[in-house]
Amino acid sequence: MGRNQAFDTAEAVRAARAVFWERGYEATALPDLERATRLSRSSIYHAFTSKRGLFDAAVDSYLDEVIRPRLRPLVGDDVAPDALDDYLRGLRDALLRGGTLPATSGCLLVNSANAPIGHEDGVAAVVAAYATELRTAMAAGVRARLPHLPADARRTLSDVCVGLVISAFALVRVDAEEAARTLDTARAVLASAVAFADGGGGTA
Template identity: 35%
Template sequence: MGRPKTFEEDEVLERAMKQFWETGYHALSVRDLEEGTGLLRGSLYAAFGDKRALFLAALERYADLSARDLEELLAEGPTPRAGIERYLRKRMKDCTGASHHRGCLLANTAAEVAPQDPEVRALVGRRYAKMAAILEATVRAAQEHGEIDPARDAKALAQHLIVLVQGMSVVGKTEPEAGLVRSAMRMALAMLDSKDPEDT
């Protein structure tokens, strides 16, 4: 019978996720992870594998939380379109608030790790696709309610908004005044109310 763990893996994973989010994958050392999680290398590796395996687990956790947050924000709106606007405004606030320098862990990973790591690239791509699918369902609901032009391509619109949010998270990291982010937000909201370009 193995020795029982003396720590909660979820809590350790949460701490590691925040460290990777704050520092990045390459800049974060195993010593940093030991200090941040309160576990020695042997315990970390026994529970999660090596640094890369721990990072993948932390990234999956972040993606799960992001998807859940997206679903909750969309559901909290009094109407489907209001839910979409609520999501966009929350993401803008994240991009311009006190923690704007962290950006989005998925976007950070897409830039830092994915180009050299096919597995990470595939993981990030799957997660983006999942978030776009969640948003697409709400776009279709808004179309059924007459809030968004039903002639618009719901899938393409949802994908566009996901890419826009990811772009805002990157730009917001380097723009203290957030002028570009706010401009992008205004364009996104205007786009929700516009007609399909093919109909004009």
């Protein structure tokens, strides 16, 4: 007869997620995860198979509970014209909110992409899918704000926003103010495109 699981899996994954997010996969040891989750090593292996299995669960949790709620206004059926600017402003505020993981550790997936774990097939695929998800959301935001802008110009503008968002995630670990300025640049580029389009320069 199998043992009954006597812990909240979601809470254990969130606790592990915080450790991976702060320290990275390679720098996180099993004793760190035992302390954070309050689970024994055998319980971790029983529930998640391995440290990597727990990391994969943490990444899924990160996407579902951290990334996608912030992107949701950009991926619905009815995207508001100001949704992209609201996203950029909200992300800026989050990266400047001292003492939080976004402010001290940036993005779990961007960090992983730049670490050895990012070269592993499963993780690389998740990071690539995240980049596509982010690009799709930015494109929807640009389209909602600038529906008459030519498609190639919208694509370029959304790619610029994606690049600046990823840069901000990377920079915040060493300079939060510079990360905020990067997002200010994204908002300024978007505002300039809007002003240009409103002046007639962006009409087909």
